Amino acid sequence: MTDDRMDLIIANLLRTGVILAAATVAAGGVWYHFEFGADPVTYKSFHAGPHSIHSILQMGHSQLLILIGLLILIATPVARVVFSLVAFSLERDWVFVWITSVVLAILLYSMVAAWW
Amino acid sequence: MSVREFSLVVFLISAVAGFLGSLTGLGGGVVITPVLTLLLGVDLHYAMGASLVSVIATSSGAAAAYVREGFSNVRVGMFLEIATTLGAVAGAHLTAVVPGSALAVVFGLVLLYSAWNSFRNLEDHVAPEPDPLATKLRLDGDYPGPQGRIRYHVQRVKAGFSLMFGAGLLSGLLGIGSGAMKVIAMDQIMRIPFKVSTTTSNFMIGVTAAASAGIYLHQGYIDPGLAMPVMLGVLAGSLVGARKLIGSGTKALRWVFAGVVGVMAVEMIYGGISGGLK
Numbered sequence: 001m002t003d004d005r006m007d008l009i010i011a012n013l014l015r016t017g018v019i020l021a022a023a024t025v026a027a028g029g030v031w032y033h034f035e036f037g038a039d040p041v042t043y044k045s046f047h048a049g050p051h052s053i054h055s056i057l058q059m060g061h062s063q064l065l066i067l068i069g070l071l072i073l074i075a076t077p078v079a080r081v082v083f084s085l086v087a088f089s090l091e092r093d094w095v096f097v098w099i100t101s102v103v104l105a106i107l108l109y110s111m112v113a114a115w116w
Numbered sequence: 117m118s119v120r121e122f123s124l125v126v127f128l129i130s131a132v133a134g135f136l137g138s139l140t141g142l143g144g145g146v147v148i149t150p151v152l153t154l155l156l157g158v159d160l161h162y163a164m165g166a167s168l169v170s171v172i173a174t175s176s177g178a179a180a181a182y183v184r185e186g187f188s189n190v191r192v193g194m195f196l197e198i199a200t201t202l203g204a205v206a207g208a209h210l211t212a213v214v215p216g217s218a219l220a221v222v223f224g225l226v227l228l229y230s231a232w233n234s235f236r237n238l239e240d241h242v243a244p245e246p247d248p249l250a251t252k253l254r255l256d257g258d259y260p261g262p263q264g265r266i267r268y269h270v271q272r273v274k275a276g277f278s279l280m281f282g283a284g285l286l287s288g289l290l291g292i293g294s295g296a297m298k299v300i301a302m303d304q305i306m307r308i309p310f311k312v313s314t315t316t317s318n319f320m321i322g323v324t325a326a327a328s329a330g331i332y333l334h335q336g337y338i339d340p341g342l343a344m345p346v347m348l349g350v351l352a353g354s355l356v357g358a359r360k361l362i363g364s365g366t367k368a369l370r371w372v373f374a375g376v377v378g379v380m381a382v383e384m385i386y387g388g389i390s391g392g393l394k
C-alpha cells in the first residue's frame with residue numbers, strides 16, 4: 001500500500017458514500033413531496049426536543065428514508081478514517097496508526113456520547 | 117410558502133453555498149445559516165442542523181475529486197484532526213464558563229485581520245527548508261500545478277498544531293465551523309500552498325462535523341424535510357466548485373476566500389454584539 005493508492009481508494013470510498021446517500025435522500029425527498037409538498041412550511045419555531053431511538057422510529061416513512069440517507073452521509077467521513085487506519089497499518093507507519101486511532105476514538109466517543 | 121416552493125428555494129441557495137464552500141474549504145454553513153434564519157425565518161436550531169449537514173455534504177462531495185487529483189494532503193489532515201477534534205470536545209464543555217458573545221466579537225476581528233492578510237499576500241510563500249518534524253511524519257507533499265506537480269515543504273508543524281487546537285476550541289465554544297481557522301493556520305503559519313490548504317481543510321471539516329452529528333441528531337436539530345434540499349443542493353454546488361478550483365489560479369481563489377471570510381467575520385461580530393445586548 002502506497003500513499004497514492006490510499007488516496008485513490010479514499011476518493012472512491014467518499015464518492016460511493018456520497019452517491020448512495022444522495023440517492024437515498026432523493027428517493028425519500030420525492031416520496032416526502034408526494035405526501036406533504038402542498039402543506040405550509042413549519043420551521044418557524046423549534047419543537048423537536050431531545051430524540052430517543054424510539055421517537056425517531058415514529059417519524060413518517062418518507063422522513064425516515066431521508067434520515068437513513070443522512071446517516072449514510074454522516075458515516076462516510078467515519079468510514080474514511082477507519083479505512084485510513086487500515087491503510088496506515090498496511091504501510092507499517094505506526095506513528096500514523098496511532099494518530100488515526102486517536103482521531104477515530106474521539107470521533108466515535110463524541111458521536112455516541114449524546115445517546116447515553 | 118408551501119413545502120414544495122420552500123424546498124426549491126433552499127435547494128438553490130444550498131447550491132450556491134456548496135459552490136463557495138468547496139472553493140474556499142470553509143463548508144457551506146457561512147451561507148446557509150444566515151439565509152435560513154434571516155431571510156426564510158427558520159428557527160436557529162433547525163438552521164444549525166441544516167448547516168451541519170451542508171458541511172458534511174460539501175466536504176465529502178468535493179473531497180472525492182480533491183483527493184483523487186492529489187490536492188488534499190491526507191497526512192496533514194489526519195495529523196491536524198487530532199488537535200481540532202480534541203479542541204472541539206474541550207470547547208463544548210467550556211461553553212458554560214466562557215462568555216460566548218464577547219468571544220464571537222474577538223474571533224470576528226481575528227477573522228477580519230486574516231482575510232485582510234490573505235488578500236495582501238496573493239502569491240504562495242515558498243519554503244526552501246524542510247521542518248524536521250514534517251520530514252519525520254512524512255507531511256511534505258506535492259500537488260498538480262499548470263506545469264506538472266509542485267513539491268512543497270510543510271513549515272512550523274508545532275505552531276500549526278497548537279493553532280488547530282485553538283480552532284477546534286473556538287468551533288466547540290461558538291458552534292461554528294472551524295474551516296476558516298484551518299485554512300489560515302495551514303496557509304499562513306505552516307506555509308502550505310493555498311490550494312492544498314483549502315482542499316485539506318475541506319477534507320477535514322467533514323470529520324469535525326461528523327463528531328457533532330450525534331449530539332445534533334439527539335437534540336432534534338436535524339429535520340429531514342429541511343435537510344433534504346440542503347444536502348442535495350450543496351452536493352450539486354460542491355461538485356461544480358471542485359471542478360472550478362482545479363482549473364483556477366491561486367490569486368482568484370484568495371479573492372473569493374478573503375471575501376467569504378470577511379462576510380463571516382461581520383456576521384460573527386454582529387451576532388456577538390446583538391447576542392450580548394439581549
